[in-house]
Amino acid sequence: MKRFHFSVIVFLILIVFRSSGLSPDGLALLAFKSAVSDDPGGALAGWSEDDEDPCRWLGVTCANVSGFPYPRVVGVAVAAKNLSGYVPSELGSLIFLRRLNLHGNRLSGSIPTPLFNASSLHSLFLYDNNLSGVLPPAICDLPRLQNLDLSKNSLSGPLPPELRNCRQLQRMLLSQNGFSGEIPAGVWLEMVSLVQLDLSSNQFNGSIPPDLGDLDSLGGTLNLSHNQFSGEIPSSLGKLPSTVSLDLRYNNLSGEIPQAGSLANQGPTAFLNNPGLCGFPLQIPCQDRPAGPPGRQVAPPVKEAAQERKGLRTGLIVIISVADAAGVALIGLIVVYIYWKLKDHDKCCSCTGKSKLGGEGERRGGCGCWPAGGGGSEEGESQKDAESGGGGGGGEGDLVAIDKGFSFELDELLRASAYVLGKGGLGIVYKVVLGNGIPVAVRRLGEGGAQRHKEFVAEVQAIARVRHPNIVKLRAYYWAQDEKLLITDFISNGNLATALRGRSGQPTLSWAIRLRIGKGAARGLAYLHEYSPRKFVHGDVKPTNILLDGDYNPYISDFGLIRLINIASNDPSSSSSSTGGGFIGGALPAIKPTPTDRPNNYRAPEARVSGSRPTQKWDVFSFGVVLLELLTGKPPEFSSPSSSSTSLEVAPELVRWVRKGFDDAKPFSDLVDPVLFREVNAKKEMISMFHIALACTEADPEQRPRMKIVSENLDRIGP
Incomplete structure (x- = not known):
């Protein structure tokens, strides 16, 4: 309270006695400077009341706002400067402040509730300080708050039920504090935008709320480790997206690990140091309970293993089958x-x-x-x-x-x-x-x-x-x-199949990105065919095997693996004597389809003949289908094939549809993806790619170009 009074007095003095025309936002920032008791690096030395506005101060960002004659502060970033002091209430008067970053300092005291009068805040980073007190319930009064990181402080008390009002919050990081009590139930279903949640290294107790499984927007890691949670793991956590990594280590959880949904995708490290937990994927069988689904082997009891160790060196080795009923292993x-x-x-x-x-x-x-x-x-x-x-x-x-x-x-x-x-x-x-x-x-x-x-x-x-x-x-x-x-x-941005559909199920990639993907994938395949030491045939070119990084650069994956799979599965047909010839010295065996094989609608017509051997012209055809999918936004089969014939005339429906469209001189707008049709300046480039794709998907393999030529022709399109 004394600190609050002191900062108010300083703030009023600055308003009354300032000799310059410093803006109100600048005065609020000077209140923060006054609240700093130690600035060893002089980070705030340039913050002066003699300036007209604070826009040139270190760590301050301004923007012009309609209706105001002076620029307003929209960002304050004074991080890792070893500042001592506290967070003053006056920062709440920065009504256009969007980002406040004071992490990595030695600020102490509580988080003042008036701070949340800064109604434009969307990112608040106060982690790695010495802040104490409770998490203010008013934090969710901020209508735009998306990122909240208060980790590595000394905050305490329970989480307020008002968290249910943080519907727009995307990242909430509260690890390494002293929060305690039970996590409130009934709030997580309301937090529909939450992508990242880290409550680790606190003192939470009680059971894990089942409605945490309703956070279907989560990605990355849901971290509840290093707490005091007890009871069983709710099976509702299996409803979390399959990409979520769960971390429940170092708690007091007990019972059998549910094998439901995404819980079955977690490795054993997610459950370590919970003495009461048992079951797959841990090496701890559940007494008097089924050890797992049929066909799964589990580790023997400790006593039995100890007896076997006396006679056999490999007595503790357990051959664990990873093919469970859902076909998912860890x-x-x-x-x-x-x-x-x-x-x-x-x-x-x-x-x-x-x-x-x-x-x-x-x-x-x-x-x-x-x-x-x-x-x-x-x-x-x-x-x-x-x-x-x-x-x-x-x-x-x-x-x-x-x-x-x-x-x-x-x-x-x-x-x-x-x-x-x-x-x-x-x-x-x-x-x-x-x-x-x-x-x-x-x-x-x-x-x-x-x-x-x-x-x-x-x-x-x-x-x-x-x-x-x-x-x-x-x-x-x-x-x-x-x-x-x-x-x-690890290529971070998924694969082309997912990118083409987008989250809404509709194509979202721009033409420039699609052209970049087509060119890069063609270069990769051309290298495999022409310049790699063994002149590889890929044998399975399709969008799921074209991975994308954060900038949508493509990476060819899964080449050369068929023979490795055959070696690892003891398939004698993969030996060089039985698969010799072709472009790759026998690295790929003949294709032997089984009734359970998934249909591959990117496969060349000749590849659908039983016992045929992969060739580079297979890859060319498959790549042509990928190009058509990039252009039209349609999958190779937008309805079930009319025939299961393996005739050389059989081609994916997409190929036949595009060929018929060109033969009938249909309008270009009928063929191209509607998302791309809006990019009218790229029409000639798209037509050029259509012609390349149609050349690649010729029924006769001898009429298809080599991948080297395909790549060179694509490189001529666009800048």
Whole structure:
């Protein structure tokens, strides 16, 4: 209260006695300067009452507002300056303030309720200070507040039920405070915009509110770790989006982990250090309860495992099937399995913590540690060591670096949180965030092929030598008799199939972005066909295998994997003797469709003949269908195919529809995506791409151009 009175007095003195025409916003900021008791770096030294306005002050942003003769303050960012003091109420008079960032200082005291009179605030960053007191209920009176970060303070008390009024809030970060009590129920269904929620490292207790599962806008991580939550995990959390990583570590939760919805996608790291939890994916069976769905194997009881250890070295190794009823598996299960395998080998020394992927590997005291990419500093040395076998044919696993600049420890993989990105015929793919914050994609290939280590390594090395800006880069691989993993870059913005549809189900990409995607994907495929060491055939070109980064640059993924899958699944038909010939020296076997195969509507007509072998002209046709989809916004089949014939005349409905449209001279507006038709200046560019796509989708493979020509023709379109 004394601080409040002092700041009001200073504020009034400045109004009465200021000798210049400093704007009211400047006076409010001078009140903040007066509330700062220590400014060791002189961050506020240039804030002077002699100025007309504060717009040139360090950390202050202004904008002209209609109806005012002077600019108004819209942003204040004085972060990480070691300022001591408190947050004054006068900042609430900045009615046009949109962003207040005071993080990384030593500000103390409570958050003043009058601060929330700044009704234009959409971002409030006060984290990493010494603020205390409760979370003011008036915080949700801000009609535009989207980002709230109060983490790393000393705030306490319960969360107010008024949070239900924060319908526009997108990010609420309250970790590392002293909040306590039960999380209020009945508020989360109202917070319809919430994307990120972090309540970790507090003192919350009671049960987890079931309505947290109603946060269907969440993405990233829902972090409730390091609290005192008790009771069972509500199965309603399974309603959360599948991309949400759940963190419930270090609580007092109990009971069996529900296998509902997105809960089945969580790795074991999401549930660690809850002594009462049991069931999949933890290695703790639930007594007197079913251990899991039919077909799933679980770890033996501790007593039984201890007895087996006396007779067999591998007594604690549990072969865990990851194919459950929903067809979803967890990378955490795999890495925990690897961890126990390494830990329990002859009661050996720890194999983690010293040997880094891409650095110096070592074997201490006969311990079966993994090799670290050959221990050389050059990429060629790493490849040479991998090709020599590296002991991979034995029972122990090899973790091998392909890229000399890529370094992480196996421990990091074991500890990392993970969730399933997708599952298909080419293995299960997970996103794993390493300890340094770098995300990678981990693909599990299979459990067989124990006697085919050299074949596997040769194929991996061939894939690893493919380096192109529009091709996903292989960084490392793991080999064991009953486990094979590929570790690649994680491409952050999903795939082309998702981007074309948009969240509303309608195409949203501009023509410039679509043209960029088409050009980049063509360059990547042309490199695979013409310049890669083995002249690869992709064999499965479609929008889901064209990944996009944040700038919509495309990356070709999933090439060269069919043979690796066959090796890992012990398919003898994948041997070089039975698949030789073609463009890739037998890296792809003949296609053997099964009744359960999903229809691939991007496949060339000749590819629909049973037993046919992939060729580069397959890829050209599939890429042509992708171009038509970019142009029209329509999928290759916008109704069910009229015939299941495998005749060479069969083509996707989209191809036949576009050809008929050009033959009948239909108006251009009838063919192109309505979103693109508004870009009238690009009409000639679109027509040029139509002609390239139609050339790629010729029924006769010999009439299709090579990907090199396709790429060159696309590069001539536009600037």
